[in-house]
Amino acid sequence: MTFRIGLIGSGYMGRAHAIAFRAASAVFDLPVDPELEVLADIDAETARSAAASLGFTRSTGDWRQLVADPLVDLVDITTPNIMHVEMASAAIDAGKHVYCEKPLAPTAAEARPLVEAAEAAGVLTMVGLNYLKNPITALAKEIIDSGEIGEVFAFRGAHFEDYMLDPSTLVSPWRFDPRSGDGVVADLGSHIVSIARYLLGPIVSVAADRRTVIGERTSSEGETMTVEVADEMDSLMRFASGATGTVAASWIATGRKMALGCEVRGTEGALVIDFERLNELQLYTTGQPVGREGFTRILAGPAHKDYASFVPAPGHQLGFNDLKAIEVRDLVEGIASPDGRPWPDFREAWEVQRVIDAIIASDGRGAWFDVDDVD
Numbered sequence: 001m002t003f004r005i006g007l008i009g010s011g012y013m014g015r016a017h018a019i020a021f022r023a024a025s026a027v028f029d030l031p032v033d034p035e036l037e038v039l040a041d042i043d044a045e046t047a048r049s050a051a052a053s054l055g056f057t058r059s060t061g062d063w064r065q066l067v068a069d070p071l072v073d074l075v076d077i078t079t080p081n082i083m084h085v086e087m088a089s090a091a092i093d094a095g096k097h098v099y100c101e102k103p104l105a106p107t108a109a110e111a112r113p114l115v116e117a118a119e120a121a122g123v124l125t126m127v128g129l130n131y132l133k134n135p136i137t138a139l140a141k142e143i144i145d146s147g148e149i150g151e152v153f154a155f156r157g158a159h160f161e162d163y164m165l166d167p168s169t170l171v172s173p174w175r176f177d178p179r180s181g182d183g184v185v186a187d188l189g190s191h192i193v194s195i196a197r198y199l200l201g202p203i204v205s206v207a208a209d210r211r212t213v214i215g216e217r218t219s220s221e222g223e224t225m226t227v228e229v230a231d232e233m234d235s236l237m238r239f240a241s242g243a244t245g246t247v248a249a250s251w252i253a254t255g256r257k258m259a260l261g262c263e264v265r266g267t268e269g270a271l272v273i274d275f276e277r278l279n280e281l282q283l284y285t286t287g288q289p290v291g292r293e294g295f296t297r298i299l300a301g302p303a304h305k306d307y308a309s310f311v312p313a314p315g316h317q318l319g320f321n322d323l324k325a326i327e328v329r330d331l332v333e334g335i336a337s338p339d340g341r342p343w344p345d346f347r348e349a350w351e352v353q354r355v356i357d358a359i360i361a362s363d364g365r366g367a368w369f370d371v372d373d374v375d
């Protein structure tokens with residue numbers, strides 16, 4: 001079996017994916033080694049230069065050529081959000097497996113046809129919700145599912161960063177295009193909602209508030225633009241399990257660089273995840289001796305899922321690119337095995353997008369909004 005990759009885009013995520021394909025081959029015993037076949041970017045020269053530095057055999061300035069290329073088995077989409085639907089749709093029509101960055105689409109209504117088309121065509125899909133691949137996130141799920149912290153009744157989650165704090169900086173202008181999704185709600189909200197669903201299961205209704213705090217921004221060329229997307233979001237959540245919670249996101253969270261995390265509370269214990277310390281899980285269990293109660297800091301090590309493939313010694317720390325390599329391992333194994341199905345797939349990305357859409361609808365109405373009422 002061949003597994004030839006066609007990568008579209010070579011920015012932040014394009015590079016991360018290229019590194020991950022190479023790392024996954026080196027770190028894991030993959031059933032088939034991915035081959036970096038062709039890279040497409042905005043023009044031929046950008047594509048040629050990126051292909052040379054990232055190790056792709058060929059390049060093109062036209063992504064449609066890549067999608068139609070008979071040598072490409074998997075189309076990997078790392079372009080701005082607004083292009084995902086058109087590119088993924090063309091790839092599915094061409095019978096290719098598709099790996100796409102989050103958010104899959106600007107709205108659930110645009111994501112759903114991709115889910116249906118991929119399932120009808122029998123092509124396999126994966127979305128880059130990479131924080132679900134952290135061995136520590138998997139450990140948290142194992143602890144919750146085992147009942148070790150009792151009945152889980154509350155989730156407090158947030159994704160806070162401050163890369164948009166400076167009004168004179170337009171970090172990737174496409175992130176401010178409302179057609180790409182609602183600013184931070186799409187950009188960071190998708191990660192924390194995916195973690196909430198992974199750990200506690202389906203979210204049934206939300207009550208949200210979104211704000212644009214910096215109403216005008218200036219580009220590096222000195223042009224002023226009016227901002228129409230959200231800088232911050234807070235939402236109450238009700239889970240199908242009966243648990244309740246909060247989810248927040250901000251890309252102007254002064255001082256925060258990667259404060260993605262959550263606290264999960266159960267009747268017999270609690271968990272804390274903080275991705276600024278992504279190799280640690282804080283675990284509290286009830287019943288500790290009086291005067292000695294406290295959270296235990298569990299440091300990632302070979303006893304945890306996937307860690308030992310990278311390093312045999314505990315406490316030596318995995319990083320972001322390692323999570324991407326785990327994601328690619330799951331993708332390759334899912335595609336190579338007869339009944340395999342990579343996860344999180346387009347269907348899961350659509351479920352996440354329904355929650356995002358419910359957040360936006362709830363804020364618009366100033367009332368609770370059921371996720372099932374999202375089209």
Ligand SMILES: NC(=O)c1ccc[n+]([C@@H]2O[C@H](COP(=O)([O-])OP(=O)(O)OC[C@H]3O[C@@H](n4cnc5c(N)ncnc54)[C@H](O)[C@@H]3O)[C@@H](O)[C@H]2O)c1
Pocket residue numbers: 008009010011012013014040041042046063078079080081083101102103128129130172187
């Ligand atoms: N999973 C994560 O943790 C994570 C982190 C950052 C970004 N992302 C997602 O990855 C995607 C890309 O984000 P980024 O930060 O890498 O953006 P970026 O701006 O750094 O890179 C985008 C790339 O797409 C290319 N491109 C633009 N138009 C194109 C076209 N018509 N044809 C071919 N290539 C084209 C650009 O030239 C560039 O190489 C977004 O959807 C974003 O939400 C995910």
